[in-house]
Amino acid sequence: MERQHTQVTGRSPRRLFLGLFALFVLAECGVWQLLRPARGWPWALIRDIDVQNRYVIAIVLLGITFITTLAVLVQCIARPLRQLADHVAEVSARSLADGRQVPCERRSDIEGIRANIDRLVATLEQHHEDLLQQTLNDPLTGLGNRRLLEQRLETLLPLGHRLHASISAMMIDVDHFKAYNDYYGHPAGDECLIEIANVLRDTFRRDTDVIIRLGGEEFLVVLVNVSGDDAVGLAEAMRSMLQLVGLPHEKSETAATVTVSIGVATAASGLAMDLDTLIACADECLYHCKAEGRNRSMHRFVGDARAMEESIDEVRDRTDELFRVSA
Numbered sequence: 001m002e003r004q005h006t007q008v009t010g011r012s013p014r015r016l017f018l019g020l021f022a023l024f025v026l027a028e029c030g031v032w033q034l035l036r037p038a039r040g041w042p043w044a045l046i047r048d049i050d051v052q053n054r055y056v057i058a059i060v061l062l063g064i065t066f067i068t069t070l071a072v073l074v075q076c077i078a079r080p081l082r083q084l085a086d087h088v089a090e091v092s093a094r095s096l097a098d099g100r101q102v103p104c105e106r107r108s109d110i111e112g113i114r115a116n117i118d119r120l121v122a123t124l125e126q127h128h129e130d131l132l133q134q135t136l137n138d139p140l141t142g143l144g145n146r147r148l149l150e151q152r153l154e155t156l157l158p159l160g161h162r163l164h165a166s167i168s169a170m171m172i173d174v175d176h177f178k179a180y181n182d183y184y185g186h187p188a189g190d191e192c193l194i195e196i197a198n199v200l201r202d203t204f205r206r207d208t209d210v211i212i213r214l215g216g217e218e219f220l221v222v223l224v225n226v227s228g229d230d231a232v233g234l235a236e237a238m239r240s241m242l243q244l245v246g247l248p249h250e251k252s253e254t255a256a257t258v259t260v261s262i263g264v265a266t267a268a269s270g271l272a273m274d275l276d277t278l279i280a281c282a283d284e285c286l287y288h289c290k291a292e293g294r295n296r297s298m299h300r301f302v303g304d305a306r307a308m309e310e311s312i313d314e315v316r317d318r319t320d321e322l323f324r325v326s327a
Contacts, residue, residue, distance in 0.1 A: 085116070089116065136148040136151065138213040140190055140193060140194065140213075141193055141194055141196075141197035141213050142197065143197050143200070143201075143211050143212060143213045143219070144210065144211060144212045144213070145212065145213065146212065146214070148210075148212065149210060149212045149220070149222070152210045152222075153210070153222065153275060156208060156210070156222075156224050157224075157275065159224070160224045160225065163225065164269045165224055165225035165269060166225065166226065166227055166228065166266055166267060166268065166269045167222070167223070167224055167266070167267045167275075167278065168222070168223040168226055168228065168231035168264060168265065168266040168267075169220065169221070169222050169223075169264070169265050169266075169275070169278045169279050169281070169282040170219075170220065170221040170222075170223070170231070170235055170262055170263065170264050170282060171218070171219075171220060171262070171263040171279065171282040171283045171285070171286040172200075172218065172219040172220070172221065172238075172260050172261070172262050172286075173217060173218050173219075173260060173261050173262075173286055173290070174192070174193075174196065174217035174258065174259075174260055175252060175254050175255075175258070175259045175260060175261055175294040175295055176249065176251065176252045176253060176254065176294075177189070177192075177216070177217035179249075179251040179252065180192060180249055180251060180252070180258065182251070183250065183251045192247055192258060193213075193217065195245060195247060196219070196242060196258075196260070197211075197213070197219075199238060199241050199242050199245065200219060200221065200238060202241065203234060203237055203238040203241060204221055204223070204234065204238075206223075208223075208224045208225070209221065209222075209223055210222040210223075220279065222275070227266070228264075228266035228299060228301055231264050231266055231299070232264055232297060232299045235262040235264050235297040235299075236297055238260075238262070239259070239260055239262060239295070239296075239297060242258065242259065242260060243255070243257055243259060245257075245258075254293065254294045254295045255295055259294065259295035260295070261286055261289035261290055261294045261295060261296060261297070262286065262289065262296075262297035262298075263282045263283060263284065263285030263286030263287070263288070263289055263297070263298055263300075264282060264285060264297060264298065264299040264300070265278050265279075265281035265282035265284075265285060265299070265300050265301075265302055266299070266300070266301050266302065267302050267303050268301065268302070268303045277302075278302060281300055281302050282300075284300070285298040285299065285300050286298075
């Protein structure tokens, strides 16, 4: 703490005040002896001075003490404060990375320095918050990115496991987006992604819903404490809402407007499943959506009896298909 004071005053405040105290004590002793000199040498010299001159000398001594004290205060406090005020004003005058400047008044008093520092700190904190949001959000759509996903799930996944809540992951892909980009141009493609992001926000409104743009035309939604049937219902609601928006897509082989395919995977309640595994299951469902003609959603339960039954049915269907091909 003393080191911080030294940077402002130019020296240790404890030594400064001790020195000033010693100076005042010496001046007081000198004045006292001038007015009431003791016996013996060298006080005999003072007794030889008449009383009027002693008062003059005492006043001069007090004046010298006062001027010396003032000079020390100016040198050790006032000048560093002025330098600090100039430094704060200089730092405030510099533009931040986004071009913003901090309003600053050139004042060397304590209140002015405090106000300037408060404004500077507030602006830097806001700038830091903006930079943090940029690192967590996709710059085009404003949705979260992978870093935000990791940050949110550090809290949501353990909470879901403790509450024995189900967890669903949705992989969303825009159908024939490359053809859309090539035909309408990249600016139109960006507008299309922004519109899809708006539809996602309108569909998934809970504070615990995590909406991520993975990159390109792929999106990810993670839902906590939502049943598998409700997750499918939300996926279909999002898909239908996008079709109602009616973004034209003349190069689509699926529909006249922009559509999406959605793969949904739901982990059983209380099942401690790795999110990467759940996303891989949702991605597999998305693959089946594309294989079956796109513009649809597919769902899969993971980790419970219902998932086992679906897996058995899937194996049985594939076996029947192989027998038909063999025949």
